[in-house]
Amino acid sequence: MFERFKSLMSQSLKRTSSQMNEVDLLELLYWIKVIIAVAVGLVVGLTGIRGATGHLVAAGIFFFVFSTYTTRVIKVDEDSYGGRLELLKDSGMQVYATFVLTWILSYTAFHS
Amino acid sequence: MGFSFQAPLVVIYSLIIGLLIELVSYYFAYRSPSYKSARESLVKAINEYKQLKKRKVDILSKKKHEKSISDAESRITSLQNNMQKSKFKSAIVNMAAMFFGFRVLRKKFAGIALASLPFNPIGPIKKIAFRGIAGSGVNQAGFMFLYTLTNLSFRKHISLLFNNSIPKSPFSNFQKKLEEQQNLQ
Numbered sequence: 001m002f003e004r005f006k007s008l009m010s011q012s013l014k015r016t017s018s019q020m021n022e023v024d025l026l027e028l029l030y031w032i033k034v035i036i037a038v039a040v041g042l043v044v045g046l047t048g049i050r051g052a053t054g055h056l057v058a059a060g061i062f063f064f065v066f067s068t069y070t071t072r073v074i075k076v077d078e079d080s081y082g083g084r085l086e087l088l089k090d091s092g093m094q095v096y097a098t099f100v101l102t103w104i105l106s107y108t109a110f111h112s
Numbered sequence: 113m114g115f116s117f118q119a120p121l122v123v124i125y126s127l128i129i130g131l132l133i134e135l136v137s138y139y140f141a142y143r144s145p146s147y148k149s150a151r152e153s154l155v156k157a158i159n160e161y162k163q164l165k166k167r168k169v170d171i172l173s174k175k176k177h178e179k180s181i182s183d184a185e186s187r188i189t190s191l192q193n194n195m196q197k198s199k200f201k202s203a204i205v206n207m208a209a210m211f212f213g214f215r216v217l218r219k220k221f222a223g224i225a226l227a228s229l230p231f232n233p234i235g236p237i238k239k240i241a242f243r244g245i246a247g248s249g250v251n252q253a254g255f256m257f258l259y260t261l262t263n264l265s266f267r268k269h270i271s272l273l274f275n276n277s278i279p280k281s282p283f284s285n286f287q288k289k290l291e292e293q294q295n296l297q
Contacts, residue, residue, distance in 0.1 A: 022282060023158055051230070101123070104228075111230075
């Protein structure tokens with residue numbers, strides 16, 4: 001079960017984008033965004049940061065980590081996807097919802 | 113408010129409903145050989161399309177190359193439409209499952225503030241967050257908000273985990289128009 005997910009995660013640090021096909025690459029980037037969103041949600045929730053500050057801190061960390069991953073680890077040719085912003089925007093709603101949900105649950109658990 | 117297991121419980125219930133919907137879709141659509149072969153063909157078509165886009169051709173072969181790209185785009189769109197139509201078969205049962213799940217949650221958690229919000233929701237999100245909560249409900253959320261967030265995020269996660277999702281189109285009409293404008297210049 002979840003063979004595809006396991007396979008993608010095993011490739012996430014070993015391969016570059018030129019060694020992966022299009023569909024696998026986009027799915028891998030989606031999961032990386034989800035993992036970063038959960039981690040950032042936990043960090044922001046645990047530290048008790050609220051409001052717009054929380055959103056800004058989360059956006060900053062997310063952008064930095066994702067950009068580092070796409071440029072230095074997986075080495076994606078961002079121009080062929082319409083730029084870094086297009087890569088970030090892809091499935092943006094689901095990733096943002098995951099972040100908000102994690103933020104709310106961790107904040108409620110430790111600060112309410 | 114104090115720590116309570118009710119908020120994570122709502123998320124778990126919502127996940128179970130999401131899994132149930134995925135199971136229904138699997139029964140009606142995903143397990144059919146036509147859907148599986150359409151998915152394999154679509155993945156292959158997308159990868160071939162990307163290879164075509166990367167290839168550099170001389171002026172003599174340009175028209176033929178553009179025709180190949182256009183044919184690939186049509187094929188991808190057609191395969192995606194066929195897969196969407198297959199999924200539509202389970203749409204009514206999925207809606208019934210969501211409705212039933214929502215009723216179960218409402219019966220158990222209606223009127224209870226389950227989570228503290230670390231931000232002030234605005235507009236329609238405020239209405240969803242505070243709906244049904246007794247009292248002022250300032251910076252608190254009920255089951256509906258958590259259910260909506262879980263559905264919004266985890267439906268796609270579940271679909272991808274079970275390898276049932278429809279791969280995304282590598283082109284958009286907006287991108288194509290942008291490329292056409294750039295070529296005209």
